[in-house]
Amino acid sequence: MPELPEVETVRRSLAERCCHKQIGEVIVHNDQVLANRGSGEFSAILRERVIVELQRRGKYLLFLLDNDAVLVLHLRMTGQIIYYEGDPPQDKHCHLVISLAGGCGLYYRDVRRFGRFWLYESGECYEEGGLATLGPEPFDEEFTVPYLQAGLRKRRCTVKERVLDQTFIAGIGNIYADETLFAAGINPLRRCDTLTEGEVRALHAAAISVLTEAVAKRGTTIRDYRDGNDEEGNFQRYLRVFGRGGETCQHCGTILIKCKCGGRGTTYCPQCQPEVTPCEPSA
DNA sequence: CGGACAACCTGGTTGC
């Protein structure tokens, strides 16, 4: 599941491969993955454009093209955008091929076909849909302790559901929500408006440190995730709670609990992330 | 507006 660290790893791996290259033939095998264009129009607009720069916002990948066109991609669950040389691989889950000058290109593969491409030309507002409403990501200056505290107090849902809200914090998905809450010592089922100031500070620091570490380890591969070079991430070796329900907590030895929270599978340590916050010692 | 929930998809796993 590509979240911020995975999309950032894809961005970095593709940037060095395809920046400044010109697009040649574009083949659409399945126009389901095109959100705002038909396949003919999509191919015609992309053809002969030069990829100038790759950016990322939250979980969105942006290809900035010459003539001010922008190709936006969200990988959702199982999307993969991979660089190839020679011929693109034969694959029944390959929905789109963008060939580049010099006998190489990018192919988009997505088993579940949830991922989407948006293509915008000069003058079109490409900040529509999800991009328009994204909140700051944990690496942004705007993501401060007061911002986090104010946002947590505005809702009554669980803290995990709040952390997953992309309009509040961009880039955190199910894996890093569980890992961040563990690192902060906060139970995912806690009501988000009941966190103490100390807990908010811990959550703020944990979000930044967990994502920083995950980017450094090139993301998490549970099953499908691959970067732009078709390589797996490494952070799955460092997960402390996600996918470890029933195992023992590496910190205290307690059996990790697997439950549902906001419809998502959720794992936490009942000892390190207690349901009720202990009274803080008086100063 | 917030909150709840179905829908989109297929492959892997589980249960009978």
Next chain:
DNA sequence: TGCAACCAGGTTGTCC
């Protein structure tokens, strides 16, 4: 062994 049911989850859309 076969087959049906269920589960995984990011985002959008709908409904109350």
